[in-house]
Amino acid sequence: MNLILCGMMGAGKTTLGVKIADKTGRRWYDTDGMIVDRHGRISDIFEYYGEEHFRRLESNVVRELSQKDDLILSTGGGLVLRPENSELLKKNGKIVFLRASLETLIGRLKIYEDRPLLQGDSSILAAKLSELLKERTPIYESVSDYIVDVDGKTAEENAEAVISIAKECFASLQPTERR
Numbered sequence: 218m219n220l221i222l223c224g225m226m227g228a229g230k231t232t233l234g235v236k237i238a239d240k241t242g243r244r245w246y247d248t249d250g251m252i253v254d255r256h257g258r259i260s261d262i263f264e265y266y267g268e269e270h271f272r273r274l275e276s277n278v279v280r281e282l283s284q285k286d287d288l289i290l291s292t293g294g295g296l297v298l299r300p301e302n303s304e305l306l307k308k309n310g311k312i313v314f315l316r317a318s319l320e321t322l323i324g325r326l327k328i329y330e331d332r333p334l335l336q337g338d339s340s341i342l343a344a345k346l347s348e349l350l351k352e353r354t355p356i357y358e359s360v361s362d363y364i365v366d367v368d369g370k371t372a373e374e375n376a377e378a379v380i381s382i383a384k385e386c387f388a389s390l391q392p393t394e395r396r
Contacts, residue, residue: 219288219310220386222379223357225350226294227325228315229367229375234291236376241387247291248278272299279305298353303360311386313379314361316354321368322346 220237222230231247238245249259252274256262262271275296282290283305290310297303297312306312317325323343358364363382367375380387 218386219282219286219290219306220379220383221290221292221297221306221310221312222315223292223297223312223361224294224315224367225317225322225346225353225357227322228294228317229325229372230291230315232372233315233376233379234289236372237379238289240376240380241289243287243289245289245291246282248275248282248296249291249293251278252293275299276302283309294349294353297360298356307360307362311362311383312360313363313365313383314357315367315375315379316357316364317367319343319347319350322350 220243222234222237224230231250234245234247237243252262252271253259256274259271262274272295275293276299279296279302282288286309288310290306292306297306303312323346326342326346363379365375365378365382370378
């Protein structure tokens with residue numbers, strides 16, 4: 218069984234994915250990282266081929282990873298918005314929504330310039346994020362098996378919280394076992 222981390226960009230999916238994989242001895246994959254390795258920068262994909270092409274690439278990665286077992290997956294912020302992606306992931310995994318407030322996300326994302334959905338004047342970052350958060354949160358909540366509120370906690374605390382609530386994903390592994 219896989220453990221899948223979903224949530225808004227800046228919620229900590231990559232950071233927590235690495236920590237959880239280290240603590241459980243599981244392999245970790247980042248869907249956005251796989252796309253970058255295979256196809257180039259996400260901002261370039263959006264610019265030259267469009268968001269729909271990028272979403273198809275995400276679905277291809279999901280099909281591949283959903284065939285594997287005992288993984289920790291950090292997903293792109295929009296990946297589970299496609300029902301086919303969340304359905305595939307749920308067949309062999311549990312989805313954890315890393316819920317973060319608008320303030321937390323703004324604080325984490327204002328330093329990034331390579332987020333395609335946040336391009337433009339930095340003064341409108343809050344408005345764009347607020348809109349995305351309002352649109353996506355109900356979907357994240359509906360597809361997730363667990364929700365972890367990440368505001369005001371360290372990455373270490375959040376990783377422990379995910380591990381403690383998603384025990385069924387880790388039942389077959391001992392903390393020191395490596396795969």
